[in-house]
Amino acid sequence: MAAAFVHHHDFILDSLAEGVFTVDLDWRITSFNRAAERITGTPKDQAIGRFCFEVFRADACESGCVIRRTMKAGRPLSNLSVHVYRADKRRIPISVSTALLRDEAGNVVGGVETFQDMSAIRELQRALAKDHSFADIVSKSPAMLRLFHLLPQVAASGSTILIQGASGTGKELVARAIHHHSPQGQGPFVAVNCGALPDTLIESELFGHKAGAFTDARQDRPGRFAMAQNGTIFLDEIGDISPAVQVRLLRVLQEKTYEPLGASRPVATNARIVAATHRDLAQQVRAEHFRDDLYYRVNVFKIDLPPLAARKEDIPLLTEHFIQRYNHLRARSVQGVSREAMAALMQHAWPGNVRELENAIEHAFVLCPGDIIRLEDLPEHLLPASEPPPSEGMTLKAIEREAIVQALRRHQGAKMATAQALGIDKNTLRRKMLRLGISHPTQKTQQTQ
Numbered sequence: 468m469a470a471a472f473v474h475h476h477d478f479i480l481d482s483l484a485e486g487v488f489t490v491d492l493d494w495r496i497t498s499f500n501r502a503a504e505r506i507t508g509t510p511k512d513q514a515i516g517r518f519c520f521e522v523f524r525a526d527a528c529e530s531g532c533v534i535r536r537t538m539k540a541g542r543p544l545s546n547l548s549v550h551v552y553r554a555d556k557r558r559i560p561i562s563v564s565t566a567l568l569r570d571e572a573g574n575v576v577g578g579v580e581t582f583q584d585m586s587a588i589r590e591l592q593r594a595l596a597k598d599h600s601f602a603d604i605v606s607k608s609p610a611m612l613r614l615f616h617l618l619p620q621v622a623a624s625g626s627t628i629l630i631q632g633a634s635g636t637g638k639e640l641v642a643r644a645i646h647h648h649s650p651q652g653q654g655p656f657v658a659v660n661c662g663a664l665p666d667t668l669i670e671s672e673l674f675g676h677k678a679g680a681f682t683d684a685r686q687d688r689p690g691r692f693a694m695a696q697n698g699t700i701f702l703d704e705i706g707d708i709s710p711a712v713q714v715r716l717l718r719v720l721q722e723k724t725y726e727p728l729g730a731s732r733p734v735a736t737n738a739r740i741v742a743a744t745h746r747d748l749a750q751q752v753r754a755e756h757f758r759d760d761l762y763y764r765v766n767v768f769k770i771d772l773p774p775l776a777a778r779k780e781d782i783p784l785l786t787e788h789f790i791q792r793y794n795h796l797r798a799r800s801v802q803g804v805s806r807e808a809m810a811a812l813m814q815h816a817w818p819g820n821v822r823e824l825e826n827a828i829e830h831a832f833v834l835c836p837g838d839i840i841r842l843e844d845l846p847e848h849l850l851p852a853s854e855p856p857p858s859e860g861m862t863l864k865a866i867e868r869e870a871i872v873q874a875l876r877r878h879q880g881a882k883m884a885t886a887q888a889l890g891i892d893k894n895t896l897r898r899k900m901l902r903l904g905i906s907h908p909t910q911k912t913q914q915t916q
Protein backbone atom coordinates (compact mmCIF):
# COMPACT_ATOMS: atom_id res chain seq x y z
CA MET A 468 0.00 0.00 0.00
CA ALA A 469 2.78 2.43 1.06
CA ALA A 470 4.87 1.45 -1.98
CA ALA A 471 1.89 2.06 -4.24
CA PHE A 472 1.49 5.51 -2.72
CA VAL A 473 5.18 6.35 -3.26
CA HIS A 474 4.92 5.16 -6.84
CA HIS A 475 1.78 7.27 -7.33
CA HIS A 476 3.59 10.22 -5.80
CA ASP A 477 6.55 9.83 -8.22
CA PHE A 478 4.14 9.56 -11.10
CA ILE A 479 2.56 12.90 -10.21
CA LEU A 480 5.95 14.58 -9.83
CA ASP A 481 7.17 13.17 -13.14
CA SER A 482 4.15 14.53 -14.98
CA LEU A 483 5.01 18.13 -13.97
CA ALA A 484 6.72 20.44 -16.46
CA GLU A 485 8.59 22.10 -13.58
CA GLY A 486 11.67 20.49 -12.10
CA VAL A 487 11.12 19.33 -8.51
CA PHE A 488 13.59 17.93 -6.02
CA THR A 489 13.67 17.48 -2.28
CA VAL A 490 16.56 17.45 0.17
CA ASP A 491 16.97 16.19 3.71
CA LEU A 492 18.50 18.25 6.50
CA ASP A 493 22.01 17.25 5.32
CA TRP A 494 21.34 18.76 1.86
CA ARG A 495 21.22 15.32 0.25
CA ILE A 496 18.76 14.89 -2.58
CA THR A 497 15.90 12.56 -1.66
CA SER A 498 13.72 12.87 -4.78
CA PHE A 499 14.27 14.20 -8.27
CA ASN A 500 11.58 14.31 -10.92
CA ARG A 501 11.84 13.84 -14.68
CA ALA A 502 11.77 17.57 -15.53
CA ALA A 503 14.64 18.05 -13.05
CA GLU A 504 16.61 15.42 -15.01
CA ARG A 505 15.88 17.24 -18.27
CA ILE A 506 16.72 20.74 -17.01
CA THR A 507 19.92 19.78 -15.15
CA GLY A 508 21.03 17.06 -17.59
CA THR A 509 21.61 14.74 -14.60
CA PRO A 510 19.79 11.36 -14.45
CA LYS A 511 17.76 10.70 -11.30
CA ASP A 512 19.88 7.74 -10.19
CA GLN A 513 22.98 9.95 -10.26
CA ALA A 514 21.25 12.74 -8.36
CA ILE A 515 19.60 10.84 -5.49
CA GLY A 516 21.81 10.73 -2.40
CA ARG A 517 24.18 13.45 -3.62
CA PHE A 518 24.48 16.93 -2.13
CA CYS A 519 22.17 19.33 -3.96
CA PHE A 520 25.03 21.80 -4.57
CA GLU A 521 26.97 19.07 -6.41
CA VAL A 522 24.11 18.55 -8.83
CA PHE A 523 23.07 22.17 -9.26
CA ARG A 524 26.30 24.14 -9.12
CA ALA A 525 24.18 27.28 -8.96
CA ASP A 526 25.67 30.73 -8.48
CA ALA A 527 23.45 30.99 -5.39
CA CYS A 528 24.62 27.66 -3.84
CA GLU A 529 27.50 29.21 -1.92
CA SER A 530 26.43 32.79 -1.48
CA GLY A 531 22.74 32.46 -0.78
CA CYS A 532 21.38 28.90 -0.97
CA VAL A 533 17.67 29.39 -1.56
CA ILE A 534 16.54 26.38 0.51
CA ARG A 535 18.78 27.51 3.37
CA ARG A 536 17.13 30.93 3.19
CA THR A 537 13.71 29.28 3.31
CA MET A 538 14.70 27.20 6.31
CA LYS A 539 16.05 30.26 8.10
CA ALA A 540 13.01 32.39 7.32
CA GLY A 541 10.60 29.50 7.98
CA ARG A 542 8.54 30.48 4.95
CA PRO A 543 8.47 29.69 1.23
CA LEU A 544 10.28 31.82 -1.36
CA SER A 545 9.04 32.13 -4.90
CA ASN A 546 10.31 32.96 -8.37
CA LEU A 547 13.90 33.81 -7.61
CA SER A 548 16.23 34.13 -10.61
CA VAL A 549 19.27 31.90 -10.35
CA HIS A 550 21.80 30.47 -12.83
CA VAL A 551 22.83 26.82 -12.70
CA TYR A 552 25.42 24.76 -14.54
CA ARG A 553 23.99 21.73 -16.31
CA ALA A 554 25.89 18.45 -16.41
CA ASP A 555 27.13 19.46 -19.89
CA LYS A 556 28.58 22.67 -18.30
CA ARG A 557 26.04 24.90 -20.02
CA ARG A 558 24.98 27.79 -17.73
CA ILE A 559 21.24 28.34 -17.81
CA PRO A 560 18.87 30.74 -16.06
CA ILE A 561 16.21 29.15 -13.88
CA SER A 562 13.41 30.50 -11.76
CA VAL A 563 13.30 28.86 -8.33
CA SER A 564 10.64 28.51 -5.63
CA THR A 565 11.29 26.75 -2.34
CA ALA A 566 9.31 25.52 0.65
CA LEU A 567 9.93 23.58 3.84
CA LEU A 568 9.23 19.86 3.96
CA ARG A 569 7.61 18.74 7.21
CA ASP A 570 6.72 15.33 8.60
CA GLU A 571 3.29 14.49 9.95
CA ALA A 572 4.22 15.89 13.37
CA GLY A 573 5.10 19.22 11.76
CA ASN A 574 8.88 18.87 12.20
CA VAL A 575 11.02 20.24 9.39
CA VAL A 576 12.67 17.26 7.69
CA GLY A 577 14.08 19.01 4.64
CA GLY A 578 13.21 21.32 1.79
CA VAL A 579 11.58 21.17 -1.59
CA GLU A 580 12.61 23.20 -4.59
CA THR A 581 10.66 23.66 -7.81
CA PHE A 582 12.34 25.27 -10.77
CA GLN A 583 11.70 26.27 -14.34
CA ASP A 584 14.14 26.58 -17.23
CA MET A 585 14.01 30.26 -18.23
CA SER A 586 16.39 30.01 -21.24
CA ALA A 587 13.66 30.32 -23.86
CA ILE A 588 11.99 33.23 -22.06
CA ARG A 589 15.30 35.03 -21.55
CA GLU A 590 16.13 34.48 -25.23
CA LEU A 591 12.80 36.02 -26.17
CA GLN A 592 13.36 38.91 -23.77
CA ARG A 593 16.81 39.46 -25.27
CA ALA A 594 15.37 39.44 -28.79
CA LEU A 595 12.69 41.93 -27.76
CA ALA A 596 15.21 44.09 -25.93
CA LYS A 597 17.40 44.07 -29.05
CA ASP A 598 14.56 45.60 -31.01
CA HIS A 599 13.95 48.09 -28.25
CA SER A 600 17.47 49.18 -27.46
CA PHE A 601 20.60 50.72 -28.84
CA ALA A 602 23.72 50.31 -26.71
CA ASP A 603 22.35 51.04 -23.20
CA ILE A 604 19.47 53.18 -24.46
CA VAL A 605 16.11 51.49 -24.01
CA SER A 606 12.94 52.65 -25.71
CA LYS A 607 10.07 51.53 -27.87
CA SER A 608 8.60 54.92 -28.62
CA PRO A 609 8.42 55.70 -32.35
CA ALA A 610 10.63 58.81 -32.05
CA MET A 611 13.34 56.90 -30.22
CA LEU A 612 13.11 53.90 -32.58
CA ARG A 613 13.72 56.28 -35.49
CA LEU A 614 16.74 57.53 -33.59
CA PHE A 615 18.07 53.97 -33.05
CA HIS A 616 17.78 53.47 -36.78
CA LEU A 617 19.77 56.62 -37.53
CA LEU A 618 22.36 56.43 -34.75
CA PRO A 619 24.86 54.08 -36.47
CA GLN A 620 25.00 56.40 -39.49
CA VAL A 621 25.15 59.53 -37.35
CA ALA A 622 27.94 58.01 -35.25
CA ALA A 623 29.95 56.96 -38.29
CA SER A 624 29.66 60.38 -39.94
CA GLY A 625 32.07 62.18 -37.60
CA SER A 626 29.87 65.30 -37.83
CA THR A 627 29.15 67.61 -34.94
CA ILE A 628 25.90 66.61 -33.24
CA LEU A 629 23.52 68.67 -31.15
CA ILE A 630 21.35 66.79 -28.65
CA GLN A 631 18.38 68.69 -27.24
CA GLY A 632 16.25 67.43 -24.40
CA ALA A 633 15.13 68.18 -20.86
CA SER A 634 17.23 67.12 -17.89
CA GLY A 635 17.34 63.34 -17.43
CA THR A 636 16.11 62.44 -20.93
CA GLY A 637 19.37 60.60 -21.70
CA LYS A 638 21.48 63.20 -23.53
CA GLU A 639 24.77 61.97 -22.12
CA LEU A 640 23.76 58.35 -22.72
CA VAL A 641 23.10 59.13 -26.38
CA ALA A 642 26.38 61.07 -26.64
CA ARG A 643 28.28 58.07 -25.26
CA ALA A 644 26.50 55.72 -27.68
CA ILE A 645 27.49 57.98 -30.58
CA HIS A 646 31.09 57.95 -29.38
CA HIS A 647 31.26 54.18 -28.95
CA HIS A 648 29.83 53.55 -32.41
CA SER A 649 32.06 56.07 -34.13
CA PRO A 650 35.45 55.56 -35.78
CA GLN A 651 37.07 57.27 -32.75
CA GLY A 652 35.15 54.95 -30.35
CA GLN A 653 38.38 53.47 -28.94
CA GLY A 654 39.58 56.96 -28.01
CA PRO A 655 38.61 58.98 -24.93
CA PHE A 656 35.12 60.35 -24.20
CA VAL A 657 35.50 63.60 -22.29
CA ALA A 658 32.38 65.22 -20.83
CA VAL A 659 32.33 68.89 -19.81
CA ASN A 660 29.32 70.42 -18.08
CA CYS A 661 29.60 73.96 -19.44
CA GLY A 662 26.66 75.10 -17.29
CA ALA A 663 28.45 74.16 -14.07
CA LEU A 664 31.67 76.06 -14.80
CA PRO A 665 32.00 79.77 -14.04
CA ASP A 666 33.06 81.92 -16.97
CA THR A 667 36.46 82.58 -15.42
CA LEU A 668 37.29 78.87 -15.41
CA ILE A 669 35.71 77.54 -18.54
CA GLU A 670 38.32 78.74 -21.03
CA SER A 671 41.23 77.22 -19.14
CA GLU A 672 39.16 74.08 -18.50
CA LEU A 673 38.39 73.63 -22.20
CA PHE A 674 41.61 74.81 -23.79
CA GLY A 675 44.20 74.42 -21.01
CA HIS A 676 46.88 76.93 -20.14
CA LYS A 677 50.60 77.47 -20.30
CA ALA A 678 52.73 78.03 -17.20
CA GLY A 679 52.63 81.69 -16.29
CA ALA A 680 49.41 82.40 -18.22
CA PHE A 681 47.95 83.74 -14.96
CA THR A 682 49.07 84.05 -11.35
CA ASP A 683 48.22 80.50 -10.24
CA ALA A 684 49.36 78.82 -13.45
CA ARG A 685 52.66 77.32 -12.23
CA GLN A 686 52.87 74.69 -14.94
CA ASP A 687 51.31 73.78 -18.27
CA ARG A 688 47.90 72.19 -17.88
CA PRO A 689 46.13 70.43 -20.74
CA GLY A 690 42.48 71.31 -21.26
CA ARG A 691 39.57 69.01 -22.09
CA PHE A 692 40.09 69.44 -25.83
CA ALA A 693 43.63 68.07 -25.47
CA MET A 694 42.29 65.15 -23.36
CA ALA A 695 39.69 64.40 -26.04
CA GLN A 696 42.29 64.17 -28.84
CA ASN A 697 41.43 61.13 -31.04
CA GLY A 698 38.13 60.84 -29.18
CA THR A 699 34.95 62.78 -28.45
CA ILE A 700 34.34 65.89 -26.38
CA PHE A 701 30.81 66.13 -24.97
CA LEU A 702 29.90 69.78 -24.34
CA ASP A 703 26.89 69.51 -22.04
CA GLU A 704 24.70 72.60 -21.53
CA ILE A 705 26.33 74.44 -24.43
CA GLY A 706 23.40 76.88 -24.35
CA ASP A 707 24.76 78.25 -21.07
CA ILE A 708 28.17 79.48 -22.30
CA SER A 709 29.05 83.16 -22.41
CA PRO A 710 29.43 85.17 -25.65
CA ALA A 711 33.24 85.26 -25.17
CA VAL A 712 33.52 81.47 -24.97
CA GLN A 713 31.08 81.13 -27.88
CA VAL A 714 33.58 83.03 -30.05
CA ARG A 715 36.40 80.70 -29.03
CA LEU A 716 34.32 77.62 -29.68
CA LEU A 717 33.33 78.94 -33.09
CA ARG A 718 37.00 79.09 -33.98
CA VAL A 719 37.50 75.47 -32.88
CA LEU A 720 34.62 74.39 -35.07
CA GLN A 721 35.73 76.45 -38.06
CA GLU A 722 39.46 75.94 -37.98
CA LYS A 723 39.86 72.84 -35.84
CA THR A 724 42.39 74.72 -33.74
CA TYR A 725 42.42 76.43 -30.36
CA GLU A 726 44.90 78.36 -28.28
CA PRO A 727 45.63 77.34 -24.69
CA LEU A 728 45.69 80.42 -22.42
CA GLY A 729 49.11 82.02 -22.61
CA ALA A 730 50.15 80.03 -25.70
CA SER A 731 51.62 81.79 -28.70
CA ARG A 732 50.65 79.18 -31.26
CA PRO A 733 47.36 77.44 -32.01
CA VAL A 734 47.01 73.72 -31.34
CA ALA A 735 45.18 71.43 -33.77
CA THR A 736 42.34 69.24 -32.48
CA ASN A 737 40.64 66.25 -34.06
CA ALA A 738 38.17 65.70 -31.21
CA ARG A 739 34.66 65.05 -32.39
CA ILE A 740 32.21 67.47 -30.83
CA VAL A 741 28.87 66.34 -29.45
CA ALA A 742 26.98 69.17 -27.77
CA ALA A 743 23.84 69.05 -25.65
CA THR A 744 21.42 71.49 -24.16
CA HIS A 745 18.17 71.49 -22.25
CA ARG A 746 17.33 74.82 -23.92
CA ASP A 747 15.70 75.46 -27.26
CA LEU A 748 18.87 76.70 -28.96
CA ALA A 749 17.05 78.18 -31.97
CA GLN A 750 15.02 80.24 -29.52
CA GLN A 751 18.25 81.29 -27.79
CA VAL A 752 19.53 82.50 -31.18
CA ARG A 753 16.33 84.48 -31.77
CA ALA A 754 16.69 86.01 -28.32
CA GLU A 755 20.31 86.85 -29.25
CA HIS A 756 21.71 84.83 -26.36
CA PHE A 757 23.48 82.41 -28.66
CA ARG A 758 25.49 83.27 -31.80
CA ASP A 759 23.77 82.16 -34.96
CA ASP A 760 27.07 81.26 -36.70
CA LEU A 761 27.97 78.95 -33.80
CA TYR A 762 24.46 77.52 -33.78
CA TYR A 763 24.74 76.53 -37.46
CA ARG A 764 28.16 74.94 -36.87
CA VAL A 765 26.91 72.95 -33.88
CA ASN A 766 23.58 72.03 -35.36
CA VAL A 767 24.88 69.88 -38.22
CA PHE A 768 22.67 67.06 -37.05
CA LYS A 769 20.13 67.60 -34.29
CA ILE A 770 18.68 64.92 -32.04
CA ASP A 771 15.61 65.81 -30.01
CA LEU A 772 15.02 63.61 -26.99
CA PRO A 773 11.35 63.67 -25.98
CA PRO A 774 10.44 63.99 -22.30
CA LEU A 775 9.39 60.74 -20.63
CA ALA A 776 5.82 62.01 -20.20
CA ALA A 777 5.56 62.13 -24.00
CA ARG A 778 6.59 58.46 -24.34
CA LYS A 779 4.75 56.71 -21.56
CA GLU A 780 5.01 53.41 -23.44
CA ASP A 781 8.65 53.42 -22.34
CA ILE A 782 7.81 53.39 -18.63
CA PRO A 783 7.26 49.59 -18.29
CA LEU A 784 10.31 48.89 -20.46
CA LEU A 785 12.56 51.28 -18.54
CA THR A 786 11.18 49.97 -15.24
CA GLU A 787 12.17 46.44 -16.26
CA HIS A 788 15.57 47.72 -17.44
CA PHE A 789 16.32 49.42 -14.12
CA ILE A 790 15.03 46.42 -12.12
CA GLN A 791 17.54 44.25 -14.00
CA ARG A 792 20.27 46.82 -13.38
CA TYR A 793 19.61 47.00 -9.64
CA ASN A 794 19.13 43.20 -9.35
CA HIS A 795 22.64 42.97 -10.72
CA LEU A 796 24.10 45.79 -8.62
CA ARG A 797 22.44 44.75 -5.35
CA ALA A 798 22.43 40.95 -5.92
CA ARG A 799 18.63 40.88 -5.66
CA SER A 800 15.97 38.95 -7.58
CA VAL A 801 13.16 41.48 -7.91
CA GLN A 802 10.77 40.20 -10.56
CA GLY A 803 8.67 43.24 -11.33
CA VAL A 804 6.21 45.77 -9.94
CA SER A 805 2.67 45.24 -8.66
CA ARG A 806 -0.26 46.39 -10.76
CA GLU A 807 -0.92 49.34 -8.42
CA ALA A 808 2.73 50.40 -8.49
CA MET A 809 2.77 50.27 -12.30
CA ALA A 810 -0.43 52.35 -12.40
CA ALA A 811 1.29 54.98 -10.22
CA LEU A 812 4.36 54.93 -12.46
CA MET A 813 2.17 55.39 -15.54
CA GLN A 814 0.25 58.21 -13.92
CA HIS A 815 3.21 60.30 -12.76
CA ALA A 816 4.33 63.35 -14.79
CA TRP A 817 8.09 62.61 -14.54
CA PRO A 818 9.51 66.13 -14.53
CA GLY A 819 12.95 64.56 -13.90
CA ASN A 820 12.41 62.20 -16.85
CA VAL A 821 14.28 58.88 -17.05
CA ARG A 822 16.69 59.83 -14.26
CA GLU A 823 13.71 60.32 -11.94
CA LEU A 824 12.33 56.90 -12.91
CA GLU A 825 15.71 55.31 -12.23
CA ASN A 826 15.85 57.01 -8.82
CA ALA A 827 12.31 55.79 -8.05
CA ILE A 828 13.30 52.17 -8.78
CA GLU A 829 16.48 52.48 -6.73
CA HIS A 830 14.38 53.90 -3.87
CA ALA A 831 11.91 51.00 -4.20
CA PHE A 832 14.76 48.46 -4.00
CA VAL A 833 15.65 49.81 -0.56
CA LEU A 834 12.14 49.40 0.80
CA CYS A 835 10.93 46.32 -1.09
CA PRO A 836 11.40 43.22 1.11
CA GLY A 837 10.26 40.67 -1.48
CA ASP A 838 10.46 40.10 -5.18
CA ILE A 839 7.67 42.44 -6.30
CA ILE A 840 7.88 46.21 -5.89
CA ARG A 841 4.70 47.40 -4.17
CA LEU A 842 3.01 50.77 -4.33
CA GLU A 843 4.27 51.64 -0.85
CA ASP A 844 7.88 50.97 -1.91
CA LEU A 845 7.80 53.87 -4.38
CA PRO A 846 8.89 57.40 -3.38
CA GLU A 847 6.14 59.22 -1.57
CA HIS A 848 5.53 61.77 -4.30
CA LEU A 849 4.52 58.99 -6.73
CA LEU A 850 1.76 57.65 -4.50
CA PRO A 851 -1.73 58.65 -5.55
CA ALA A 852 -2.21 62.09 -4.03
CA SER A 853 -5.28 63.34 -2.25
CA GLU A 854 -5.25 66.11 -4.85
CA PRO A 855 -7.05 65.14 -8.03
CA PRO A 856 -4.75 63.66 -10.72
CA PRO A 857 -3.84 65.88 -13.66
CA SER A 858 -6.95 66.15 -15.73
CA GLU A 859 -7.15 65.30 -19.36
CA GLY A 860 -6.52 68.20 -21.66
CA MET A 861 -3.71 69.62 -19.52
CA THR A 862 -0.55 70.38 -21.44
CA LEU A 863 2.72 68.72 -20.53
CA LYS A 864 3.90 72.07 -19.22
CA ALA A 865 0.90 72.34 -16.92
CA ILE A 866 1.38 68.77 -15.67
CA GLU A 867 5.04 69.47 -14.99
CA ARG A 868 4.14 72.64 -13.14
CA GLU A 869 1.56 70.82 -11.06
CA ALA A 870 4.05 68.08 -10.14
CA ILE A 871 6.61 70.65 -9.00
CA VAL A 872 4.11 72.70 -7.01
CA GLN A 873 2.79 69.57 -5.27
CA ALA A 874 6.30 68.34 -4.49
CA LEU A 875 7.28 71.74 -3.08
CA ARG A 876 4.20 71.68 -0.85
CA ARG A 877 5.00 68.19 0.39
CA HIS A 878 8.51 69.31 1.31
CA GLN A 879 7.44 72.62 2.86
CA GLY A 880 9.21 74.53 0.10
CA ALA A 881 12.65 72.99 0.77
CA LYS A 882 14.25 73.09 -2.68
CA MET A 883 16.90 70.46 -2.03
CA ALA A 884 14.41 67.88 -0.73
CA THR A 885 11.97 68.73 -3.52
CA ALA A 886 14.64 68.37 -6.20
CA GLN A 887 15.72 65.02 -4.75
CA ALA A 888 12.14 63.76 -4.61
CA LEU A 889 11.63 64.78 -8.23
CA GLY A 890 14.90 63.19 -9.32
CA ILE A 891 16.39 66.42 -10.63
CA ASP A 892 19.20 68.59 -9.34
CA LYS A 893 18.62 71.83 -7.47
CA ASN A 894 19.69 74.02 -10.39
CA THR A 895 17.28 72.24 -12.72
CA LEU A 896 14.48 72.74 -10.19
CA ARG A 897 15.34 76.44 -9.94
CA ARG A 898 15.37 76.78 -13.73
CA LYS A 899 12.07 74.99 -14.09
CA MET A 900 10.45 77.11 -11.37
CA LEU A 901 11.63 80.22 -13.15
CA ARG A 902 10.42 79.00 -16.54
CA LEU A 903 7.07 77.83 -15.22
CA GLY A 904 6.53 80.96 -13.15
CA ILE A 905 6.50 79.21 -9.79
CA SER A 906 7.62 81.97 -7.49
CA HIS A 907 6.70 80.62 -4.10
CA PRO A 908 6.20 77.02 -3.03
CA THR A 909 2.90 77.58 -1.36
CA GLN A 910 1.51 79.82 -4.07
CA LYS A 911 -1.76 78.56 -5.49
CA THR A 912 -1.35 76.58 -8.70
CA GLN A 913 -2.29 78.34 -11.89
CA GLN A 914 -2.68 76.37 -15.05
CA THR A 915 -0.06 77.16 -17.63
CA GLN A 916 -1.26 76.19 -21.04
Ligand SMILES: Nc1ncnc2c1ncn2[C@@H]1O[C@H](COP(=O)(O)OP(=O)(O)OP(=O)(O)O)[C@@H](O)[C@H]1O
Binds near residue numbers: 633636641703785
Ligand atom coordinates in the same frame (compact mmCIF):
# COMPACT_ATOMS: atom_id res chain seq x y z
N1 LIG B 1 16.40 55.56 -22.82
C1 LIG B 1 17.11 55.23 -21.73
N2 LIG B 1 17.36 53.94 -21.48
C2 LIG B 1 18.06 53.58 -20.38
N3 LIG B 1 18.54 54.45 -19.47
C3 LIG B 1 18.32 55.75 -19.68
C4 LIG B 1 17.60 56.21 -20.82
N4 LIG B 1 17.55 57.56 -20.78
C5 LIG B 1 18.20 57.93 -19.66
N5 LIG B 1 18.67 56.86 -18.99
C6 LIG B 1 19.39 56.87 -17.70
O1 LIG B 1 18.90 57.98 -16.98
C7 LIG B 1 19.95 58.67 -16.31
C8 LIG B 1 20.02 60.11 -16.84
O2 LIG B 1 20.49 60.11 -18.19
P1 LIG B 1 21.52 61.19 -18.76
O3 LIG B 1 22.53 61.57 -17.70
O4 LIG B 1 22.05 60.71 -20.05
O5 LIG B 1 20.52 62.41 -18.97
P2 LIG B 1 20.82 63.90 -19.42
O6 LIG B 1 19.75 64.28 -20.37
O7 LIG B 1 22.25 64.01 -19.89
O8 LIG B 1 20.62 64.68 -18.06
P3 LIG B 1 21.20 66.13 -17.63
O9 LIG B 1 20.76 67.11 -18.67
O10 LIG B 1 20.53 66.38 -16.31
O11 LIG B 1 22.69 65.98 -17.52
C9 LIG B 1 21.22 57.87 -16.59
O12 LIG B 1 21.45 56.99 -15.52
C10 LIG B 1 20.89 57.12 -17.86
O13 LIG B 1 21.63 55.92 -17.91
